[in-house]
Amino acid sequence: MKYTTLTLLGLILMMSCKVKEEKQAPSSRPKLVVGIVVDQMRYDYLTRFYNKYGDGGFKRMMNEGFNCKNNHYNYIPTYTGPGHASIYTGTTPKYHGIIGNNWYDKTIKQSVYCAGDTSVQSVGTLEKSGQMSPHRLKTTTFADENRLFTQMQGKTIGVSIKDRGAIMPAGHTANAAYWFQGKDEGKWISSTYYMNELPVWVNDFNAEHSVSKYLTEWNTFYDIETYAESGDDLNDFEGGFKGKETATFPYQLDVLKDSNGGYDILKSTAYGNSLIADFAIAALKGEQLGQDDITDVLTVSFSSTDYIGHNFGVNSKEIEDTYIRLDKDLERFFQALDAQVGKNNYTVFLTADHAAVNVPAYLQSVKIPAGYLDNAKTRTKFNAFMEQTFKASDLVENVSNNQIFLNREKIKAMGLELEDVQEAIVNELIAYDHVDKVYSATTMGTTEFSEGIEALLQRGYNQKRSGDVIVVSDPAYISYPKTGSTHGSGFSYDTHVPLLFFGHGIAHGETIKKTEITDIAPTISALLGINFPNGAIGQPLEFVLN
Known part of the structure; x- marks a missing residue:
């Protein structure tokens, strides 16, 4: 049987496509x-x-x-x-x-x-x-x-x-x-x-x-x-x-x-x-x-x-x-x-x-830096700061998961700027014992971090659900009883x-x-x-x- 050059080329292309299809065929799935x-x-x-x-x-x-x-x-x-x-x-x-x-x-x-x-x-x-x-x-x-x-x-x-x-x-x-x-x-x-x-x-x-x-x-x-x-x-x-x-x-x-x-x-x-x-x-x-x-x-x-x-x-x-x-x-x-x-x-x-x-x-006990956070002491000091700085004791709605949630309605009613309040808290908390880093929601939303703890914080920060200020403690310093382990x-x-x-x-x-x-x-x-x-x-x- 004789083939024209065009026909041969067509057959080669068809065979090539078939091989490609076979190579791309999905492998069997596990049950x-x-x-x-x-x-x-x-x-x-x-x-x-x-x-x-x-x-x-x-x-x-x-x-x-x-x-x-x-x-x-x-x-x-x-x-x-x-x-x-x-x-x-x-x-x-x-x-x-x-x-x-x-x-x-x-x-x-x-x-x-x-x-x-x-x-x-x-x-x-x-x-x-x-x-x-x-x-x-x-x-x-x-x-x-x-x-x-x-x-x-x-x-x-x-x-x-x-x-x-x-x-x-x-x-x-x-x-x-x-x-x-x-x-x-x-x-x-x-x-x-x-x-x-x-x-x-x-x-x-x-x-x-x-x-x-x-x-x-x-x-x-x-x-x-x-x-x-x-x-x-x-x-x-x-x-x-x-x-x-x-x-x-x-x-x-x-x-x-x-x-x-x-x-x-x-x-x-x-x-x-x-x-x-x-x-x-x-x-x-x-x-x-x-x-x-x-x-x-x-x-x-x-x-x-x-x-x-x-x-x-x-x-x-x-x-x-x-x-x-x-x-x-x-x-x-x-x-x-x-x-x-x-x-x-x-x-x-x-x-x-x-x-x-x-x-x-x-x-x-083996001389590795570690310890426990004194949350009661921190709370007392922080509350005094808020009273002195903003003349208000109810600007914080909640503190949980190492985050501070602010009363945004109250802040607005007082004529304060949310970003200013966040940054004032950041600058206050960073000076506290065993606080390693503090970041505001504004920073999380406006600065892109590619490495380090900051990048991890950003990937865990949900704009709609997360708080106004995020706090990171020193390594191996935790809020927990003195027995047992924790994480976070x-x-x-x-x-x-x-x-x-x-x-x-x-x-x-x-x-x-x-x-x-x-x-x-x-x-x-x-x-x-x-x-x-x-x-x-x-x-x-x-x-x-x-």
Whole structure:
């Protein structure tokens, strides 16, 4: 058969286009994406406790997947609500609007909770603890985008002991989010935002998996003498439980239960994570996740690590034992995924919503600068300044989350300029003990910062919701009791968190290149071939994707 030059050229072009189309054809999608958040997990928990971990949990993710060793939060404040929102939206409080766990609402003149919603009702309890939804989250999550992409056929289920840890990740279009109602009930609940009654499998779990079985003795998994990676069990830096004289192992949870909030005591023990793992495994089966070629999303937040860190501190035997036991729970969870969904049919990432500072009293004992803020002294001095300078005691409406909210109506009525009042407060507070930086809302809105604490503040500053003045304390100076740890700052002890990927579509390797928490959602979106969340500012981590 003879071909003209034109015909041959046409055939070559057709073949070239076909090859190009084949190269650009989207790769197969995982049947299930599992996002795991370990509340208050510092990056160094991976390395400090490494020799205590088995091969099926954290090490499986590191050995089979990709480890981003220099992963950080890129905004302030590093709290639970903003952290969970940022992981799944790929953006910061500046855009998604979750500026704290609670914040002062300048419109209604009262404090609001990030997930609180009085327009919905509790499901599974008569308490108000079920009146929750994501309505204050302003942007979409990658789970929302997956739902849109799949014409609402791909499921999204959120699970956490904390309501905000279940709700923020799952997003606006979730099929369900479940959280734990402790006190005298000890069961999993939801809200009418998602459903009018609990599914059969949740009712069965609540009935058949009585949480009483977790109220057992909490002792160390291994001989406590081998826990060389943490401080002495008996020390001056831990809180402990009511009804027990010392914060030392073992803890008889069934005995301590009534003095510590009933079933709420489980939240502050390693067994709270076991409860979450068991419920997540039940959700896999109950919701038939990952059983077809339409990608589902399961978000799981292990909350007990946060409660334990707040109570006992980041250097405690309790924290070490909690992570050893969490490693076992992760192994069980991954085995369930293997059995239910199939190896290489699912993709998992694991990170944290923030990290935490070492107990300042402990840091002081080893001669590291640290301490506690005297808020009462500061308040007295500041009030006197306001009276003397402006001849008014009611120009401040609220002080919360290291922010000052001014009474703008009063300032206007007095003929004062808002910017002048803000700057006067900035110049006053910067001279106070252990105040490192102070910035006004005007500065946040008119000056672009590209690095340092200032850039982190700006990414966490929401013009509509944030305050008039923002205060940054010295490193390791906190407003907190002298036992236990906390978080919220832009210092590395709060921003440096793990980021592990493994499973379908994930390369094997590691990097010390800096990555940011807002890169996670774009990376998963790129893996799925879906639209990025609508407020995303992060970039896909190409080296993570296989």
